[in-house]
Amino acid sequence: xxxxxxxxxxxxxxxxxxxxxxxxxxxxxxxxxxxxxxxxxxxxxxxxxxxxxxxxxxxxxxxxxxxxxxxxxxxxxxxxxxxxxxxxxxxxxxxxxxxxxxxxxxxxxxxxxxxxxxxxxxxxxxxxxxxxxxxxxxxxxxxxxxxxxxxxxxxxxxxxxxxxxxxxx
Numbered sequence: 001x002x003x004x005x006x007x008x009x010x011x012x013x014x015x016x017x018x019x020x021x022x023x024x025x026x027x028x029x030x031x032x033x034x035x036x037x038x039x040x041x042x043x044x045x046x047x048x049x050x051x052x053x054x055x056x057x058x059x060x061x062x063x064x065x066x067x068x069x070x071x072x073x074x075x076x077x078x079x080x081x082x083x084x085x086x087x088x089x090x091x092x093x094x095x096x097x098x099x100x101x102x103x104x105x106x107x108x109x110x111x112x113x114x115x116x117x118x119x120x121x122x123x124x125x126x127x128x129x130x131x132x133x134x135x136x137x138x139x140x141x142x143x144x145x146x147x148x149x150x151x152x153x154x155x156x157x158x159x160x161x162x163x164x165x166x167x168x169x
Contacts, residue, residue: 005025022042032048032049079105
């Protein structure tokens with residue numbers, strides 16, 4: 001069947017390439033969690049929209065970033081809705097996408113897709129993100145066995161965060 005593309009999803013769909021890029025819609029625009037909408041397209045892409053995410057703009061999520069977001073319960077999980085489209089990093093290889101709740105997913109073919117955010121992400125940013133000596137994340141944000149700290153491992157090191165001390169590489 002044929003499905004309409006409408007509203008903010010239509011705006012973003014056509015602004016980012018439309019059918020030649022994303023393929024035809026596979027489903028009608030549908031209700032998503034927390035009052036948003038989504039629509040799935042043929043070329044492994046979905047567009048998500050929420051009135052309070054990025055000023056009500058819809059964003060495409062696809063590939064390994066979409067799979068990682070799905071592992072984190074999509075829009076109903078801790079990341080919330082996407083607030084950017086997928087962005088190619090300055091190295092011309094890796095990709096990233098930001099989400100509502102101070103979190104991003106970074107992807108590189110050598111490391112896969114991993115979630116990073118909060119104070120750990122802020123410290124990584126101070127070091128110049130993937131261009132830093134740390135490189136790309138190789139894990140999602142994880143908790144230490146005793147639950148006292150959080151961390152991400154990277155290609156060349158780690159950043160740990162704990163309540164009394166903050167984030168340190």
